[in-house]
Amino acid sequence: MLMAFSSCFLLVLLQIFSSLLLSHAQDQSGFISLDCGSPKGSTFRERTTNLTYISDANFINTGIGRSIKQAYRTQFQQQAWNLRSFPQGIRNCYTLNLTTGDSTPFISALELRKLMNTTYLTQQGSLQNFIRADVGSTITQGFRYGIDVFDRVWTPFNFGNWSQISTNQTVNVNNDYQPPEIAMVTASIPTDPDEPMNITLVGVERTVRFYVFMHFAEIQELNANETREFNIMYNDKHIYGPFRPLNFTTSSVYTPTEVVADANGQYTFSLQRTGNSTLPPLLNAMEVYMVNLLSLQETERKEVDAMLNIKSSYGVTKIDWEGDPCVPRDYRWSGVNCSGIDNEIPKIISLNLSASGLTGEILEFISDLTNLEVLDLSNNSLTGSVPEFLANMETLKVINLSGNELNGSIPATLLDKGRRGSISLSIKGNTGLCSSNSCATTKKKKKTVIAPVAASLVSVFLIAAGIVTFLILKRKKRTKLGFNPNTGTTPLHSNSHHGYESPVIAKNRKLTYIDVVKITNNFERVLGRGGFGVVYYGVLDNEPVAVKILTESTALGYKQFKAEVELLLRVHHKDLTCLVGYCEEGEKMSLIYEFMANGDLREHLTGKRGPSVLTWEGRLRIAAESAQGLEYLHNGCKPQIVHRDIKTTNILLNEKFQAKLADFGLSRSFPLGTETHVSTVVAGTPGYLDPEYYRTNWLTEKSDVFSFGVVLLELVTNRPVIDQKRERPHIGEWVGLMLSRGDITSIVDPKLQGDFDPNTIWKVVETAMTCLNPSSARRPTMTQVVMDLKECLNMEMARNMGSRMTDSTNDSSIEISMNFTTELNPGAR
Ligand SMILES: *[C@@H]1O[C@H](CO)[C@@H](O)[C@H](O)[C@H]1NC(C)=O
Ligand SMILES: *[C@@H]1O[C@H](CO)[C@@H](O)[C@H](O)[C@H]1NC(C)=O
Ligand SMILES: *[C@@H]1O[C@H](CO)[C@@H](O)[C@H](O)[C@H]1NC(C)=O
Ligand SMILES: *[C@@H]1O[C@H](CO)[C@@H](O)[C@H](O)[C@H]1NC(C)=O
Ligand SMILES: *[C@@H]1O[C@H](CO)[C@@H](O)[C@H](O)[C@H]1NC(C)=O
Ligand SMILES: *[C@@H]1O[C@H](CO)[C@@H](O)[C@H](O)[C@H]1NC(C)=O
Ligand SMILES: *[C@@H]1O[C@H](CO)[C@@H](O)[C@H](O)[C@H]1NC(C)=O
Ligand SMILES: *[C@@H]1O[C@H](CO)[C@@H](O)[C@H](O)[C@H]1NC(C)=O
Numbered sequence: 001m002l003m004a005f006s007s008c009f010l011l012v013l014l015q016i017f018s019s020l021l022l023s024h025a026q027d028q029s030g031f032i033s034l035d036c037g038s039p040k041g042s043t044f045r046e047r048t049t050n051l052t053y054i055s056d057a058n059f060i061n062t063g064i065g066r067s068i069k070q071a072y073r074t075q076f077q078q079q080a081w082n083l084r085s086f087p088q089g090i091r092n093c094y095t096l097n098l099t100t101g102d103s104t105p106f107i108s109a110l111e112l113r114k115l116m117n118t119t120y121l122t123q124q125g126s127l128q129n130f131i132r133a134d135v136g137s138t139i140t141q142g143f144r145y146g147i148d149v150f151d152r153v154w155t156p157f158n159f160g161n162w163s164q165i166s167t168n169q170t171v172n173v174n175n176d177y178q179p180p181e182i183a184m185v186t187a188s189i190p191t192d193p194d195e196p197m198n199i200t201l202v203g204v205e206r207t208v209r210f211y212v213f214m215h216f217a218e219i220q221e222l223n224a225n226e227t228r229e230f231n232i233m234y235n236d237k238h239i240y241g242p243f244r245p246l247n248f249t250t251s252s253v254y255t256p257t258e259v260v261a262d263a264n265g266q267y268t269f270s271l272q273r274t275g276n277s278t279l280p281p282l283l284n285a286m287e288v289y290m291v292n293l294l295s296l297q298e299t300e301r302k303e304v305d306a307m308l309n310i311k312s313s314y315g316v317t318k319i320d321w322e323g324d325p326c327v328p329r330d331y332r333w334s335g336v337n338c339s340g341i342d343n344e345i346p347k348i349i350s351l352n353l354s355a356s357g358l359t360g361e362i363l364e365f366i367s368d369l370t371n372l373e374v375l376d377l378s379n380n381s382l383t384g385s386v387p388e389f390l391a392n393m394e395t396l397k398v399i400n401l402s403g404n405e406l407n408g409s410i411p412a413t414l415l416d417k418g419r420r421g422s423i424s425l426s427i428k429g430n431t432g433l434c435s436s437n438s439c440a441t442t443k444k445k446k447k448t449v450i451a452p453v454a455a456s457l458v459s460v461f462l463i464a465a466g467i468v469t470f471l472i473l474k475r476k477k478r479t480k481l482g483f484n485p486n487t488g489t490t491p492l493h494s495n496s497h498h499g500y501e502s503p504v505i506a507k508n509r510k511l512t513y514i515d516v517v518k519i520t521n522n523f524e525r526v527l528g529r530g531g532f533g534v535v536y537y538g539v540l541d542n543e544p545v546a547v548k549i550l551t552e553s554t555a556l557g558y559k560q561f562k563a564e565v566e567l568l569l570r571v572h573h574k575d576l577t578c579l580v581g582y583c584e585e586g587e588k589m590s591l592i593y594e595f596m597a598n599g600d601l602r603e604h605l606t607g608k609r610g611p612s613v614l615t616w617e618g619r620l621r622i623a624a625e626s627a628q629g630l631e632y633l634h635n636g637c638k639p640q641i642v643h644r645d646i647k648t649t650n651i652l653l654n655e656k657f658q659a660k661l662a663d664f665g666l667s668r669s670f671p672l673g674t675e676t677h678v679s680t681v682v683a684g685t686p687g688y689l690d691p692e693y694y695r696t697n698w699l700t701e702k703s704d705v706f707s708f709g710v711v712l713l714e715l716v717t718n719r720p721v722i723d724q725k726r727e728r729p730h731i732g733e734w735v736g737l738m739l740s741r742g743d744i745t746s747i748v749d750p751k752l753q754g755d756f757d758p759n760t761i762w763k764v765v766e767t768a769m770t771c772l773n774p775s776s777a778r779r780p781t782m783t784q785v786v787m788d789l790k791e792c793l794n795m796e797m798a799r800n801m802g803s804r805m806t807d808s809t810n811d812s813s814i815e816i817s818m819n820f821t822t823e824l825n826p827g828a829r
């Protein structure tokens with residue numbers, strides 16, 4: 001028996017809208033329903049669904065509204081009566097992928113819906129509906145909102161060789177997926193009870209990956225001597241079962257990982273009754289989603305905000321300045337160029353607003369484009385002075401300000417950079433501008449128009465057919481592209497020589513000592529004492545902060561301080577603590593960090609934070625997050641950063657128990673170039689210190705890998721790193737000894753009470769032991785460590801989420817999880 005699904009169903013879904021079942025009113029919060037092309041401000045309630053649609057006019061500046069002919073209206077729901085047409089421009093609307101060709105693309109309606117965050121999870125990309133079938137349906141219409149609380153559109157599905165069964169009783173649908181009861185009260189069974197139910201996905205390339213969700217409920221009243229029990233096979237491999245659907249209660253079975261085609265390009269699910277079953281298998285409802293890989297990373301929020309501020313302050317009216325400035329890559333904003341390799345976060349590296357009719361001053365928002373290499377503002381009517389911040393933008397290599405009406409003096413620091421050739425500065429045709437400090441008398445205080453920061457912009461990528469997808473974009477490591485200086489402009493030469501060292505730090509983050517006293521309420525509450533000073537609690541702009549006061553006597557203090565500030569200002573990552581400000585007044589030096597409400601990891605392991613024990617899943621998450629932070633330092637930063645003091649007290653937890661690496665005080669940047677190591681004064685904490693680094697004094701990122709291995713062992717064992725009373729004092733040697741004796745259970749932290757998947761424990765121990773390899777060359781990279789930990793975390797999460805079955809005969813098997821109703825205790829673990 002064979003049933004075929006193909007993407008033609010998408011067309012079916014679009015046509016069923018005109019005849020839908022009646023429904024009762026439901027909550028529409030979290031819904032966005034746009035009637036594209038309808039007049040600005042217009043709104044209406046759709047008659048059959050009671051969904052409220054509003055005009056899309058506030059969401060787009062381009063395109064033209066049109067209507068369909070009166071005669072066709074009755075065939076469609078009202079949101080299809082208007083449409084927005086895009087006859088102009090190659091980049092329009094909600095960051096759309098518009099295909100150019102001999103037709104004009106259009107959108108009729110745009111609808112966004114909210115699902116529970118526990119359902120329809122994908123490991124990568126987004127999910128696109130392939131089929132959503134109400135199997136064995138006795139009705140001929142599809143249905144959606146009003147019957148389906150999440151507004152999923154269901155299609156009746158019957159197959160020739162299957163028979164329908166249905167019930168008049170109620171079926172409990174109360175699990176996270178909440179399939180509509182109308183879909184669950186009907187089901188299909190094979191007409192020949194000895195045949196399996198085969199479901200083959202056709203009409204797609206073999207590279208397509210799917211997630212499959214099947215909803216089952218027993219809807220026949222079984223006699224005591226009857227059973228319905230079946231296995232779920234995929235491409236002839238057993239993936240789940242034996243399984244007995246619950247009486248009049250929904251079980252949702254889904255694939256938590258991607259389903260891939262077999263060698264023949266085949267995707268076949270088969271429900272097969274077991275030998276003990278007196279009844280054939282049944283299927284009530286089924287959903288199949290394709291994984292849509294969008295290899296597009298969005299530009300960082302901060303840079304997008306800066307561009308939107310620049311756009312609104314200068315009143316830039318370029319038609320394509322909508323959505324994300326850098327993506328899709330082939331449709332960037334005009335005048336903007338971005339760095340970008342696939343899968344990396346694009347950064348704005350050049351901004352060309354030459355001859356764009358700009359007026360007013362040079363906006364400070366430009367300084368938020370922290371990766372900018374080329375700035376061309378030539379041939380505009382810009383007034384005011386050349387701002388100092390341009391000299392402080394470290395990446396900036398080319399500045400063209402020629403052909404404007406700028407006046408005053410050019411900042412000495414900028415002149416100096418121009419003189420040294422590190423910036424190519426072009427200022428021709430600004431009659432009021434002088435290149436020496438002597439004319440600085442008329443220098444007026446700069447004032448920048450502050451534009452409201454544009455509201456968070458949600459980029460919705462749509463395929464022209466109008467299929468809504470849900471994005472889960474993963475931010476990966478960021479690497480800056482090398483810059484090839486464009487020498488199109490002449491470097492400015494000047495006689496002035498100031499020997500001025502350019503300030504690295506933006507002024508707005510610099511605080512006075514008085515501020516620090518205020519923030520900490522006169523150093524009222526001590527949070528902790530670190531290697532270089534005391535950390536106090538403080539409040540800055542109503543946000544809690546941690547203020548680290550560096551000890552004046554610290555010999556290394558000042559250098560350390562500068563290093564830390566310079567690094568932290570460059571480094572931004574969700575798994576690294578964020579520096580929000582600093583103070584440097586002579587000897588009085590302090591750093592202000594985001595406050596990490598839950599202290600450090602060591603406190604949680606030792607129980608100093610109270611009796612609650614970190615679960616294994618919690619520990620894996622902390623490990624994965626801090627590994628990512630470290631991976632970012634190693635691979636995302638240029639020059640690479642070696643932390644040099646990885647330990648459990650430097651892994652901090654915020655109020656959501658997210659882990660972040662702290663204390664870059666000992667970090668040193670690698671010099672640019674081909675060197676793979678630097679020689680520095682050995683620093684670090686005993687026990688965590690890489691013996692190879694200690695011995696050779698040669699530092700590589702693999703020293704951090706060693707320290708991280710120690711942290712992993714602490715997470716598993718919860719024992720001291722060095723314990724002289726132990727057979728082997730160092731934790732790594734001790735674990736190695738226990739492993740060699742085969743005594744592996746005794747190393748695991750007894751506080752975990754055996755609540756873990758042993759496979760993940762051993763995998764972590766294995767990873768940790770490779771990190772501790774005496775030879776740094778044999779240690780893994782943090783990238784590998786991150787991958788291992790994520791894999792373990794996923795396994796542990798799946799274990800905790802529900803029962804999990806894997807095919808024991810083949811490791812490439814897929815997994816099926818069960819999601820039971822909350823009221824019933826799962827019997828089929
Ligand atoms: C159904 O699938 C099973 C296992 O994949 C296969 O052995 C059987 O031949 C299929 N039956 C039909 C009718 O396609
Ligand atoms: C459907 O059933 C008919 C006979 O009832 C059989 O000839 C045909 O092969 C079956 N089709 C599939 C796909 O199983
Ligand atoms: C829509 O709402 C109105 C009033 O709120 C109600 O009378 C009507 O039955 C609802 N229609 C549907 C289809 O839910
Ligand atoms: C899901 O949402 C709930 C409540 O909104 C939140 O507590 C929980 O952390 C979320 N889970 C995930 C995995 O995001
Ligand atoms: C459901 O009720 C209808 C009408 O009362 C009846 O004709 C039908 O046989 C019932 N179906 C089942 C499965 O009991
Ligand atoms: C189950 O028992 C009923 C009588 O209670 C009988 O009619 C039926 O044949 C039995 N079915 C099976 C599969 O033994
Ligand atoms: C379903 O009902 C039948 C008959 O009452 C009973 O034998 C069986 O155990 C029930 N199944 C489940 C999973 O509760
Ligand atoms: C099927 O029945 C036999 C004998 O009653 C039993 O040993 C076996 O465990 C059953 N199989 C399943 C999968 O329940």
Ligand SMILES: *[C@@H]1O[C@H](CO)[C@@H](O)[C@H](O)[C@H]1NC(C)=O
Pocket residue numbers: 337338339340481
């Ligand atoms: C944009 O920048 C890339 C380097 O990231 C460079 O290869 C490309 O030529 C630039 N494109 C334009 C139009 O300047």
Ligand SMILES: *[C@@H]1O[C@H](CO)[C@@H](O)[C@H](O)[C@H]1NC(C)=O
Pocket residue numbers: 352353354374375376398400
């Ligand atoms: C900026 O764009 C103009 C054309 O619009 C071009 O002539 C100029 O070379 C560009 N500037 C840079 C730095 O690429």
Ligand SMILES: *[C@@H]1O[C@H](CO)[C@@H](O)[C@H](O)[C@H]1NC(C)=O
Pocket residue numbers: 354355378379403
């Ligand atoms: C800017 O003005 C100069 C001088 O008039 C001219 O040569 C140049 O082509 C202009 N550049 C652009 C991009 O308009």
Ligand SMILES: CC(=O)N[C@H]1CO[C@H](CO)[C@@H](O)[C@@H]1O
Pocket residue numbers: 097098099328329
């Ligand atoms: C960025 C993106 O997704 N571009 C796609 C837009 O659609 C065309 C045609 O379907 C594809 O060729 C592009 O790759």
